[in-house]
Amino acid sequence: MTSKKYEKANRRLLQQVSNAYSILNDPFQNKGTAFTKREREVLGLTGTLPSKVQTIEEQAARVYEQYEQRPEGIQKRKFLMEIFNTNRTLFFYVMTQHLVELMPVVYDPVIAPAIEKYSEIFMKPQGAAFLSVDDPDTIEESLKNAAGGRKIKLIVVTDGEGILGIGDWGANGVNISVGKLMVYTAAAGIDPREVLPVSLDVGTNNQTLIDDPLYLGNKHARVQGDKYYDLVDKFVKAARKIFPDVFIHFEDFGRDNATKILNKYREDIPIFNDDVQGTGIVCLSGVLGALNISKQKFTDQIFLTFGAGTAGMGIANMMYREMLVEGMDPEEAKKHFYLVDKQGLLFSDTPGLTPEQKPFVRERSEFDNTDELTNLEVVIKAVHPTVMIGTSTKPGAFTEAAIKEMAAHAERPIIFSISNPTKLIEAKAEDLIKWTDGKALVATGVPSDPVEYKGVTYNIGQANNALIYSGLGLGILASKAKLVPDELLSAAAHLLGGIVDPEEPGAAVLPPVAKLQSFTATEAEAVAQAAIDNGLAGEDVTDAKSATENMKWLPKY
């Protein structure tokens, strides 16, 4: 068949299969003005676009110029979402070109108001699957419909109950799944065609949403108990049936469910809870980075968890495991941990303890002023922590008095104030540096500008699981890891913790987001190697470096 005849047959087939608009309206196929004249002829696009053919660079320049003209915050994000909904390749080209500038807009902190307003500003479902507790028999059908025939390798699922620190946002929470997946692609080059955001809509206890005529989710109280866990189980089983090798990332589940779900499935399939494990890894990396700077020993550290919830206990468990890896006796290791929650310092007889908190509580007999240990400053005075991590959602909780009390007993106090979004942060980086006269080794959950203090520029690491989960995911997918044991998480943490330049004055405890793509690639290789070393990799995966490099998708036509 001559090439002319072939092209004619191909054109006819394409036109039968999909007319111009199904191409132009498919963000995975659409190139917009970058379609060449030849492509336009073959694909039946002649006359459907302005005549000029642009390169992706020219398109990106136009998009970025438009972006800059948008008002700060959610308007900038809405514009970027229009690009994402129109042309995934162009979106990720622009996002990777301006990663440091765009991450806080695409992701944390601007994603928070975007979630709060999701229903009222809804334009497109952005390829997400909306699984409803009221239609449990449509789970498989819903996943297949949303995948649209695409081979899905990575799912980020949320039930919207514990969004960042802003709480229950029901079906609006799907935006966190969409945003997290954007970071996976921008940071690690996960193919955007192979990902699926999933919302488990089990209702909401957020009365604002129930009363909001614009709210798009199920308008009833959150379903709990067996019916809830049955839906989660139906989802997990259906996802693994339809997408056999899929890696499932759980995000922003409520404190009572997150760890329980993780522990139920992690021995059988490759799953991950970002708030529990991702945050644990990034904080362990940050502490290891800080100790590289202060030259202190990990086993000498005393940890105070402020806000012993999903993330707080994920972090505590990751640190505890590290103590054991360092050879410490389990009972001795437990003596290095203090949990503070709404009730104050947690004791074995404190009412309302969660299952995750119980292994780490203390005995009242250890103290002679237990009634006063509801005040953070008093707790610090009593226990002399060297590491304090805030995952409490309590803004300003790290007061000047509390921080100065910590600095009185710790030569280089390690203080991570990581509640998100910005309005919930326990203390600002510049205050922590000032209150400790430059001694504190600081990290925040949201991006923080460098702090100038007494002639030193203090670079502030972003202790956000976004620095870690993309590399972990790429390593898991590239190695075809059958499970995600702690060994893989630890490999990621030690890799990141070793990237810090400890000799630089004011060095950050974590690598900068500007280097996210490069350290993500290195981390992915370390995770894939750990999978190979632990006998968890696919039979055909023997070379971690080539496996991760071959997996990467690049935003180009």
Ligand SMILES: NC(=O)c1ccc[n+]([C@@H]2O[C@H](COP(=O)([O-])OP(=O)(O)OC[C@H]3O[C@@H](n4cnc5c(N)ncnc54)[C@H](O)[C@@H]3O)[C@@H](O)[C@H]2O)c1
């Ligand atoms: N930086 C990151 O990567 C990262 C990762 C996960 C969570 N977080 C942030 O951490 C915060 C908590 O998230 P989570 O998923 O663990 O939520 P969670 O609800 O599971 O835990 C919050 C804990 O803080 C406790 N708390 C609330 N008010 C308190 C107070 N006044 N004093 C002491 N404790 C208090 C709660 O009782 C709960 O145990 C959120 O702001 C979230 O955005 C940050």
Ligand SMILES: O=C(O)C[C@H](O)C(=O)O
């Ligand atoms: O989403 C983030 O910014 C980090 C973390 O997962 C959180 O819940 O705060």
Ligand SMILES: [Mn+2]
């Ligand atoms: Mn989260």
